[in-house]
Amino acid sequence: MPFPFPAGAVRLAAAGACALALTTLPGCSDGGGGGGDGATEPASRSPASAGTQVTIKDFTFQPASLTVSPGAKVTVVNKDSTTHTLTASKGGSFDTGDIAPGRSATFTAPSTAGDFPYTCTIHPFMKGTLTVE
Ligand SMILES: [Cu+2]
Structure with a gap:
């Protein structure tokens, strides 16, 4: 039949x-629709959370905002030709101390969630924020 x-x-x-x-x-x-708006892939746009490293270059913290887990180890690399620090702006939560040019240091993020602004004690105009969540 x-x-x-x-x-x-x-x-x-x-x-x-x-x-x-x-x-x-x-x-x-049905596939060959050709509507034109098919490619709306959600782009991953949070490279800051990819690693727990801050690079200091040209008198700036890169990235300026870093999100880490509570108690995470954060490595700070100084790629400038002058000494810098990465120091919590309030509460003394963390402080790398002096980082000589070309060197790196490590600090431990606070164990409590929140935003922790930091600066360089030698160059107070340098600012960044560590977010713990
Ligand atoms: Cu500095």
Whole structure:
């Protein structure tokens, strides 16, 4: 017993139904739609959380905002030609002390969640924020 009508006709009929119900049936996208807005991939845009390292370069903390886990070890690399520190602005939560040019130091992030602004004690205009969460 053959099909009552060719498979192609069935497919066309189904596509027509989908076109009619396009706004209510999300499953109707049949591949070659060519709508134009198919590529909406969510871009991962939080490189700051990729590592627990702060680089000091050109008198700036890079990244200026770093998010870490409570008690995380954070490495600070000084790529400038002058000595810097990374020091909590209040409460003395953390302090690398002097980091000579080309050297690095490590400090331990606070064990409590919150935002912890820090600075360089030698160059107070240098600012950054450590977020613990
Ligand atoms: Cu400095």
